[in-house]
Each structure stands twice: as C-alpha cells, then as structure tokens.
Amino acid sequence: MLENQKHLFNLPEDITYLNCSYMSPMLKSVAQVGTAAIYGKDDPSTTKPEHFFESTNGLRKAFAQLINATSASCAVIPSVSYGLANVAKNLKAGKGDNIVVADEQFPSNIYAWKTLEEERGITVKYIKPPKEAEGRGARWNAAILEAIDSNTKLIATGHVHWADGTKFDLKAFRKRADEVGAILVIDGTQSVGALPFDVQEIKPDALICAGYKWLMGPYACGVAYYGEYFANGSPIENNWMNRLHSEDFSNLVNYQDAYQPGAMRYDVGESANFILTPMLTRAIQQVNDWGPQNIQDYCETLAAPFIEELKALGCEIEDPEYRGRHLFGVRLPAHIAMDALQQRFKEERIFVSVRGNSIRIAPHLYNSAADLAHILETFKVAEKAV
Structure with a gap:
C-alpha cells in the first residue's frame, strides 16, 4: 500500500486539511x-x-x-x-x-x-x-x-x-x-x-x-x-x-x-x-x-477507525458499499450542534466543508492518522459542550 505522500506537497504544518473535494493542495512538481x-x-x-x-x-x-x-x-x-x-x-x-x-x-x-x-x-x-x-x-x-x-x-x-x-x-x-x-x-x-x-x-x-x-x-x-x-x-x-x-x-x-x-x-x-x-x-x-485504487485503499485504511468512533457518537455515515473512501458525509446527531462544531474547526484550523446538512470530509495521501485523530477530538469536544 502507498505510504503518506505529504512530502510531495507544500501544505502548511499548522493546518489539518481534509478538504480535497474543495480544492487540492498544489504538488511541488506541478508548481515547478x-x-x-x-x-x-x-x-x-x-x-x-x-x-x-x-x-x-x-x-x-x-x-x-x-x-x-x-x-x-x-x-x-x-x-x-x-x-x-x-x-x-x-x-x-x-x-x-x-x-x-x-x-x-x-x-x-x-x-x-x-x-x-x-x-x-x-x-x-x-x-x-x-x-x-x-x-x-x-x-x-x-x-x-x-x-x-x-x-x-x-x-x-x-x-x-x-x-x-x-x-x-x-x-x-x-x-x-x-x-x-x-x-x-x-x-x-x-x-x-x-x-x-x-x-x-x-x-x-x-x-x-x-x-x-x-x-x-x-x-x-x-x-x-x-x-x-x-x-x-x-x-x-x-x-x-x-x-x-x-x-x-x-x-x-x-x-x-x-x-x-x-x-x-x-x-x-x-x-x-x-x-x-x-x-x-x-x-x-x-x-x-499513484493509481486511484491505491488512493482509495489508503483513505479507507486511514478513515475506518475514525468512522467507527463517529458512529459511536451517534453520527450518520453512509454504508460502505454506497460511498467513496476518499469523500464521505457526516450527519450530526441532535446532541452535537453544527454551529458549535464549525467554530471548533475554525479554532483548531481544521479544514472541511459543510454541504447541506452534511459535513464533507475528504482525505488524501497527504493526510495522516494524526489528522483524523485531530478532527475526531474536535467532534468529542463539541459533543461535551452542548
């Protein structure tokens, strides 16, 4: 399986970017x-x-x-x-x-x-x-x-x-x-x-x-x-x-x-x-x-534990056979307020997109387990704040 490819990008170290569905970061080779x-x-x-x-x-x-x-x-x-x-x-x-x-x-x-x-x-x-x-x-x-x-x-x-x-x-x-x-x-x-x-x-x-x-x-x-x-x-x-x-x-x-x-x-x-x-x-x-299937496999391995913990919090996520591994929506339970969670994202410099009533999370090869752990913790903090 592919390893993390963040070294090929110029992503800032102080952000958690899980938003390739909005716009991908620039590859160094493409910038050159x-x-x-x-x-x-x-x-x-x-x-x-x-x-x-x-x-x-x-x-x-x-x-x-x-x-x-x-x-x-x-x-x-x-x-x-x-x-x-x-x-x-x-x-x-x-x-x-x-x-x-x-x-x-x-x-x-x-x-x-x-x-x-x-x-x-x-x-x-x-x-x-x-x-x-x-x-x-x-x-x-x-x-x-x-x-x-x-x-x-x-x-x-x-x-x-x-x-x-x-x-x-x-x-x-x-x-x-x-x-x-x-x-x-x-x-x-x-x-x-x-x-x-x-x-x-x-x-x-x-x-x-x-x-x-x-x-x-x-x-x-x-x-x-x-x-x-x-x-x-x-x-x-x-x-x-x-x-x-x-x-x-x-x-x-x-x-x-x-x-x-x-x-x-x-x-x-x-x-x-x-x-x-x-x-x-x-x-x-x-x-x-890289190969698209390798990207799917990387994203699945990265996100699977995170998705299970989100479900345990009461979040709704589509069944695996009917969603992409690189892009999935998270619908919130009543005890997590969307506005409070978005404020936490802003404070923690976590970048995802809100589309309709869904939080759209879109990882790629530049993301690591630490990125997913960071956003999961933000969900947990938002839950306690309600």
Missing part, C-alpha cells in the same frame, strides 16, 4: 512546471507551431491512461460547465422527453439541463435522496433507476455525490439507459483521480472533469471524454485549433469546414495554454503513478 512555464514566454521565439499541439496531446494522453480511453476521445476544457454545454448542444431531445438527474448536485450539472427545459420543453426529473438514514444510498440508486422511462434521453449524475460522497451504481444506470435509448453523462470532478473509473467498463457517453480537485491540477483547466454519440457533433465555439489541418500555420487562411478528428472538436479555444495545460498534465501523470 507552472513556474517554468510562466518564464517560458520571456523568449517567445522558442515557442514553435508544433508546441501548440504537443501541449494538449500530452494532456490527452495522461487523461486517457487514467480512464482507459483513447487520446482521440479526450478534449481539453476550462470547466465542467463548458464540457456540459457541449453535451447540451448535441443532445437529441425535445418536448415530451425528459432528463433524469440525482438531485442536489453541483449547480453546473443542473443549470445545463434547466436551460434545455426552458428552451426545448424537455422535463428535468430531480430524484431526491431519501430522508431516512438506513439504506439511504441503496434506496436513492433504486429511485433513480425507477425514474428512467421510455421518454428519458439523458441521465446526469456523478460517480459519487459531490456533497456527501454517496456512490452511484453507474453500471446499473448504463444498463437502464441502453434499455430506453438514453445517454449517460457523468460529472467526474469529485471522483476521477481518486476513485477508479474505466470507460470500457462503465461506458459513459460523456465524462466531464474539472482539474483542480482530485486530478490535483490548477484551477480553470479540465478534461473531458466524449463517446460515439458526440463523434460528429457541433462544438459550442469555433476556434482555429479545432478545425482540420490547423497544425499547418501557413495554410490557416484556407478555411476548413471540417473539424479535427475525435473529441478535439470540443477543445476550448487556446487549449494549448502554455501554463495551465502542462501543469494539469504533470498532475495527472502523478495520479497515474
């Missing part, structure tokens, strides 16, 4: 790439035409390795909203059709579909989680499957829920989607990089990922996978790089109607971004070196 890239423009004569495409090709290759896809099926995007806008533009659906979504997702995976509802008369079906704690994850998955019908054209969810780590059965969703002729679109921002995801196994039609969380990269740079459904689609923007033969700078004035092959048509303009793109490439290369 970014610093070198900033100074690379001191002499612009060193930037050659081929570098515009080598930069993105490296990122595509790293991401494709991570999700077991081909480089040609991967695109460079600035954000989840951008990647999902490409999906929305190319969705074959209209009035009378519906989109099934797990409710309370991150807004980017909702607003794209709300816009379709307003513009095309498509119905968005929000499947709320059960209120009861017992069997919550299993019953939520079952409710989503039940909501999918012959008029469903799109199922949109994460692999784990962004607010509390509830795990969704994507294979079952895929099977049901095939039965009704729907596509499956996954926001992988809170899972890909820390939870194994195999495109050949899950067969999503699109997988959209921001880069600044579990992919360990910079903000404003992400990656996406687009399957066969989108092979001949129309991108939301027309930039010179996503057109055929754009590598030939001397021929750019001979305008092309055809796009680059594969998912490159969905690349954001200036995707070569000579600072952010190589930074995200290096970050994903490190994730590939």
